[in-house]
Amino acid sequence: MVDGESATLILLDMWENKSQDNWIYDHCMQVGDAYLIVYSITDRASFEKASELRIQLRRARQTEDIPIILVGNKSDLVRCREVSISEGRACAVVFDCKFIETSAAVQHNVKELFEGIVRQVRLRRDSKEKNEKRLAYQKRRESIPKKARRFWGKIVAKKNKNMAFKLKSKSCHDLSVL
Template sequence: MTLNTEREGKATLRRRASTPIPSSHQPGPRDRELPVDSHHPPLGQSASYQPGDKSIHSLANWSSGSEESDSSGAECLYRVVLLGDHGVGKSSLANIFAGIQEKDAHNYIEEDTYERTLTVDGEETTLIVMDTWATEKQEEDENWVQDYCMQVGNAYVIVYSITERSSFESASELRIQLRRLRQAENIPIILVGNKSDLVRCREVAVEEGRACAVVFDCKFIETSASLHHNVHELFEGIVRQIRLRRDSKEANERRRSIYKRKESVTKKARRFLDRLVAKNNKKMARKVRSKSCHDLAVL
């Protein structure tokens, strides 16, 4: 599986220089309240996207390697919001998703929203990745924009740096805020420990990240944006997590069978033994749950 960063023909990546906030709800001097329900689109829709809109395109497909095609033919589009402290690597992750080379990143400083189509388990899904949290944070309407970000996502990626414990604590606070604001919704949330290549500067252990994910009932993965380590797996995992909550059990079982065919025999054996032991051992069941928090292909 490789990330295609070449720009071919007429297919261009849609980049949006600002958060797609409905124009009718730009805050005025006396209007700082966010309409919670009226402009919160259902799962699978964007505020700037209307059903039947054929104008959405992307630079290239990001394929998981499966050749099975989506028989439904329906286009799926979801917002993924990046949250986290300044400097933890949110923009670097977004640039890798968008196919922007590091040497060209300075040309896209004003960009904060990227759209791309991924092919995961043989089906296409379009993600709009919003890197607006830190960009808008210094502006006058900080609280309004942050509330908007908290309410429009179909999935959330909370990023911290493994070299900064304070960013890890902030990530925990963000998870609490999401639970309070979106507690009735079954939305995917992935806790990401970035900069895993900086081993000597590590302040947050892998075990701490996993324990936090188990406590807050979300998924966990460590990445290195500088080495592109686990970044593909992160965004494909987001797609799988959305589908697990959106689609029928039968559809997910079919996708799961495709995913399992790619697993090694050793990994399959370990998964089977973990389940077998966990049935009769509560402590082991908790340990298995801790392990499963970093498996982005299961709930």
């Protein structure tokens, strides 16, 4: 149950399967509703591989707005850390995805992660439905002056750097917002 609504998650671990069955790997890249890209904070190579996987995923699903969460695991192993929190966040910002650190061993942020992925799927689904309804309504009802005002509002926002930044700025670590 997430936010009073039931949810079912099916997880496929594709990290190990790539070398064994390429068709399964390719199929999963095409059909998932959301993706968790997990790396170990104690292994820089896994972080770099996670970045490569994120690029492959965007290539495979170019036109779709699919939730992706970059997950730094093993956060309980602070003394062995090779990837900082700021590096993880920066990577998430660059790749336009969410970020969280977890520890499967001590269950730190694990519940938040799974609830967050469900919320991200629902937010995108609801946002898509709302946009489709809004666009259909606008096409039917919006007058020419209103369309012009909306158009100029976007241009003015692009010229005003502070406003444009506010429009584009996203939180990479809050899993309850888009």
